[in-house]
Amino acid sequence: MFNSDSIYLLMLASGFLGGFGHCIGMCGPIVGSYCVLMEDRRFLPHLLYNYGRITTYVLLGGLLGYSGAFLGTVQTLQVFQKAVMIIAGVVIILMGLGLGGWLPFLQPLIGGSGGGRFTTLFSGWVKNIFSGKLPVAAFYPMGIVLGFIPCGLVYTALITTARAAMEAENELTGLLQGGLLMLLFGLGTLPALLLVGRFINIISLKMRENLYKLSAVFMVIMGIIFLVNGIKSIN
Amino acid sequence: MKGTRKVAILVALVCVSLSVMFLASRFQLNEEPAAPVAKVQDTQKAPAETGGEKELTLTIGPKPIQTMKLLSFRVQLTGYREPEQLIVDLSMPGMVMGINRFNLEKVDANMYEGKSIIPTCSTGKTLWLAKVIIDHEIEKKVLFNVQ
Numbered sequence: 001m002f003n004s005d006s007i008y009l010l011m012l013a014s015g016f017l018g019g020f021g022h023c024i025g026m027c028g029p030i031v032g033s034y035c036v037l038m039e040d041r042r043f044l045p046h047l048l049y050n051y052g053r054i055t056t057y058v059l060l061g062g063l064l065g066y067s068g069a070f071l072g073t074v075q076t077l078q079v080f081q082k083a084v085m086i087i088a089g090v091v092i093i094l095m096g097l098g099l100g101g102w103l104p105f106l107q108p109l110i111g112g113s114g115g116g117r118f119t120t121l122f123s124g125w126v127k128n129i130f131s132g133k134l135p136v137a138a139f140y141p142m143g144i145v146l147g148f149i150p151c152g153l154v155y156t157a158l159i160t161t162a163r164a165a166m167e168a169e170n171e172l173t174g175l176l177q178g179g180l181l182m183l184l185f186g187l188g189t190l191p192a193l194l195l196v197g198r199f200i201n202i203i204s205l206k207m208r209e210n211l212y213k214l215s216a217v218f219m220v221i222m223g224i225i226f227l228v229n230g231i232k233s234i235n
Numbered sequence: 236m237k238g239t240r241k242v243a244i245l246v247a248l249v250c251v252s253l254s255v256m257f258l259a260s261r262f263q264l265n266e267e268p269a270a271p272v273a274k275v276q277d278t279q280k281a282p283a284e285t286g287g288e289k290e291l292t293l294t295i296g297p298k299p300i301q302t303m304k305l306l307s308f309r310v311q312l313t314g315y316r317e318p319e320q321l322i323v324d325l326s327m328p329g330m331v332m333g334i335n336r337f338n339l340e341k342v343d344a345n346m347y348e349g350k351s352i353i354p355t356c357s358t359g360k361t362l363w364l365a366k367v368i369i370d371h372e373i374e375k376k377v378l379f380n381v382q
Binding site: 010014017018021022026070071074075078149150151152153155156157159160163229 | 333351
């Protein structure tokens with residue numbers, strides 16, 4: 001369908017156009033939500049989140065390029081993707097409720113200066129999340145995990161990747177080509193999501209406290225949609 | 236304080252806009268394409284366009300048409316000169332879903348076939364548009380639903 005040179009450009013362009021035409025509408029709410037939880041308002045958390053997301057795309061592209069089998073690979077992945085969607089839904093709901101102060105039983109844990117009952121690393125992270133603060137280092141793994149959320153645009157990119165990989169000389173070439181194609185696709189989506197994140201950051205710089213309730217409601221709604229879609233996809 | 240209020244209104248507007256975009260895509264408020272197209276009925280087989288002696292028929296199978304399954308796209312041309320390149324381009328009306336286009340190979344007299352996969356849309360939308368492109372000159376459109 002496409003020659004070997006144009007397909008790389010095509011993937012970059014597809015990501016770029018899809019970023020503005022698809023990702024802003026679908027992933028924009030996720031970006032809007034995590035912006036509220038950001039402890040660090042600089043550019044770095046946005047980059048880390050998006051690099052995490054792109055890391056997942058590259059892994060999936062490499063996997064598809066190696067196997068050359070879209071359906072077999074995706075069917076295996078879908079179990080994991082559904083689980084990610086459900087878990088993400090639950091976590092986003094809890095984050096929203098925690099952010100809005102609507103989880104009374106969490107207040108003794110997240111309030112105050114001591115937090116003595118939470119001493120382990122895991123509970124420290126939980127405390128951070130439910131108190132509306134995410135350390136910078138959390139954004140990269142968060143991007144990796146949320147990169148697995150089922151997305152039609154990503155599926156289409158993976159279909160193109162698998163089609164190109166079927167023509168690869170060998171499995172290693174397929175792996176590298178698949179990874180590169182999805183890297184270009186992911187980089188193409190970067191400008192749109194960085195712009196949305198930065199825009200929300202800038203205008204909300206002085207408004208964090210006032211934004212809490214609104215963002216909390218929004219996060220709960222989004223979490224419910226994720227959860228319902230995740231459960232529906234199982235049936 | 237006034238400045239703070241203005242910023243609050245701006246932030247609220249952005250959040251509301253994002254919410255509307257998100258929810259609009261969920262509830263399929265924008266799925267009718269602008270161009271008139273022929274709809275594939277329940278049989279999933281119907282003439283896309285008819286002009287004089289010319290007829291183009293797109294058949295998608297197996298039925299029912301399902302997402303994330305390997306699908307066969309067969310095009311039968313009647314009255315057309317033999318094309319050098321026949322392409323099917325799949326898209327979703329009202330939603331950018333990336334570029335999903337592929338070549339069809341001749342399998343019989345006037346019959347061409349290609350295979351592809353239609354991705355699942357997490358919004359739950361099921362309406363897709365197939366454009367059959369003959370030699371980059373003639374473009375016929377067919378709407379169809381997937382399960």
